Amino acid sequence: MARRQQRQEEADFTARIKELLLERRDRLVASINRELKDLREGERFHLADMDDLAGDTADESTAYMVMEIEQAELDQIERALAAIEAGTYGTCEECEGKIDIERLKALPFATLCIDCKRELERSSSEEGD
Ligand SMILES: [Zn+2]
Numbered sequence: 001m002a003r004r005q006q007r008q009e010e011a012d013f014t015a016r017i018k019e020l021l022l023e024r025r026d027r028l029v030a031s032i033n034r035e036l037k038d039l040r041e042g043e044r045f046h047l048a049d050m051d052d053l054a055g056d057t058a059d060e061s062t063a064y065m066v067m068e069i070e071q072a073e074l075d076q077i078e079r080a081l082a083a084i085e086a087g088t089y090g091t092c093e094e095c096e097g098k099i100d101i102e103r104l105k106a107l108p109f110a111t112l113c114i115d116c117k118r119e120l121e122r123s124s125s126e127e128g129d
Contacts, residue, residue: 010090017108018084025077035067054120058085076109083111093118 017040042060090099094116103110112120 010101012083013104014089017089017104020083021077021081021108025081028074028077032067032070032074035063039063079111081111094120095124
């Protein structure tokens with residue numbers, strides 16, 4: 001019975017995460033679309049006022065950077081949503097063990113359990129770079 005209760009808790013948790021992810025995805029998509037629109041309007045502005053080009057270029061690269069970060073987050077959200085659909089959400093990609101639910105609460109896009117994550121960090125820091 002305790003085990004069934006735990007499964008139910010996990011199912012509730014996954015449903016809640018899915019809602020959060022969908023909401024976050026909608027916001028990101030809206031924000032990226034808005035920035036794309038701003039950039040397109042900015043291009044027209046450049047043609048009208050070449051003197052201001054340098055300042056606008058800096059603004060533009062910031063906008064692209066923000067969009068890149070948002071796009072990366074969007075990719076992570078899509079991956080997490082796909083995992084939820086496939087029923088593999090919360091499973092470590094490396095050892096296929098369960099990712100601790102507390103870890104997922106803090107990091108909903110985590111694809112590695114804490115042990116594999118630490119292992120990865122250790123081996124990448126040993127390699128240098
Ligand atoms: Zn693992």
